[in-house]
Structures are given as C-alpha cells and as structure tokens.
Amino acid sequence: MKNMHYHHFKGDDLSRSEFIQRKVVEMILNSNLPDEERESSKIWELKHSSGCVQVGRILAERRGLNKEFAELICILHDIYVIVTGKYSDHAHLGAPMAEQILRETNKFAPEEIKIITEAVFHHSDKHVYSENPYVELAKDADTLDCFLYDNVEDYYIYNKPPQVAKEYFKRIIKIRKDLGMKALKKHLEILKQLEKKSAKVKT
Numbered sequence: 001m002k003n004m005h006y007h008h009f010k011g012d013d014l015s016r017s018e019f020i021q022r023k024v025v026e027m028i029l030n031s032n033l034p035d036e037e038r039e040s041s042k043i044w045e046l047k048h049s050s051g052c053v054q055v056g057r058i059l060a061e062r063r064g065l066n067k068e069f070a071e072l073i074c075i076l077h078d079i080y081v082i083v084t085g086k087y088s089d090h091a092h093l094g095a096p097m098a099e100q101i102l103r104e105t106n107k108f109a110p111e112e113i114k115i116i117t118e119a120v121f122h123h124s125d126k127h128v129y130s131e132n133p134y135v136e137l138a139k140d141a142d143t144l145d146c147f148l149y150d151n152v153e154d155y156y157i158y159n160k161p162p163q164v165a166k167e168y169f170k171r172i173i174k175i176r177k178d179l180g181m182k183a184l185k186k187h188l189e190i191l192k193q194l195e196k197k198s199a200k201v202k203t
C-alpha cells in the first residue's frame with residue numbers, strides 16, 4: 001500500500017531528484033571541512049542550496065520549464081564550494097563533480113546530465129544572457145535566493161568589481177519584475193552607483 005504520509009526525505013520512496021537533494025544535504029552535514037576552512041559555512045551551504053531549489057521550482061513553474069531539472073541544477077550549482085569551501089572558478093570546477101554525482105546513480109540519461117551540468121558550468125556568468133533557459137534559471141535562482149537575505153547587498157558592493165556587482169543588481173531587478181515584484185528602491189540606487197563607478201573604471 002502506498003504510504004499516505006509525506007516522506008520527509010526518509011526512506012527509499014524518493015524521486016531521483018529528491019535522492020540527489022538528500023545526498024547533497026548529507027554531504028554538507030557529514031563534511032569534515034570546518035567553517036574556519038570555508039569561505040562561507042556549512043549552515044550557509046545548507047540554507048543556500050535548499051533555498052535555491054525552492055526558488056528554482058518557482059522560476060521553473062513561471063517559465064514552463066522542467067521542475068526536476070531545476071531542482072537538480074539548483075542543488076548542485078555550488079557543489080564545488082560545498083566540497084572544497086572555495087569559490088574561485090567554482091562553477092567550472094563544479095560541473096564535472098555534478099556530472100559524477102548524477103552518473104553514479106545510473107538514473108539519468110546523458111542528455112539530462114548535459115542540461116544540468118551545463119547550467120552548473122555557466123551559473124557564475126551573471127553578466128551573460130544566454131538562449132539556454134536552464135543556464136538562465138541557474139543564474140536567476142542563485143541570484144534570487146541570495147537577495148532574499150537581509151543586508152546581502154554589501155557583499156556584492158565590497159567583494160566584487162563594480163562592473164561585476166552591477167550585473168547582480170540588474171538581474172535581481174529583472175527577476176523580481178518577472179515574478180510581479182517591484183524593484184526595491186535600494187537595488188535601483190545601488191545599481192545607479194555601480195554603473196557610475198564601472199563607467200569610471202573603463203575610462
């Protein structure tokens with residue numbers, strides 16, 4: 001008889017995407033790499049990967065995309081950071097890790113793995129607007145989840161060059177609009193400042 005209760009990620013009655021989601025959460029929980037050796041933290045990795053999955057589902061539904069692919073892209077997008085604690089070039093370095101995780105399960109066709117790993121590979125290129133809806137979903141879910149935290153704006157302002165930082169603000173304004181949410185005044189103001197600054201950098 002089919003279980004009448006929701007699985008709550010216990011047992012074997014999980015979809016293949018849920019199986020991967022649980023695996024990634026377990027990788028974070030069981031990681032021996034302490035926060036002192038991470039650029040973020042295990043708590044952040046748990047919150048951000050899970051948050052991305054949920055906002056990724058919302059974006060997929062809104063855009064008529066496959067929700068399972070969205071979940072998998074989102075849970076795996078920062079896999080390199082989860083494993084190594086480092087951000088440098090993590091999108092490119094994470095794609096083969098994502099591929100290995102998916103392949104090991106024997107539950108995914110090569111074309112499916114390609115869609116997911118391509119999105120992981122390109123997710124840091126926030127300044128590029130590609131024709132690939134899953135690549136754009138990866139960038140947008142990542143951006144949307146990050147910007148749902150309070151006071152995250154300073155991180156972009158102070159840790160990224162203005163020409164890179166401005167792309168995150170451009171994106172969040174666009175994503176919010178797409179979801180019927182007004183642009184936040186502070187985002188518009190920061191974008192203006194960053195555009196001024198990046199124009200100065202160019203000259």
Ligand SMILES: [Fe+2]
Nearest residue numbers: 077078123124
């Ligand atoms: Fe990332």
Ligand SMILES: [Fe+2]
Nearest residue numbers: 048077078142
């Ligand atoms: Fe991320």
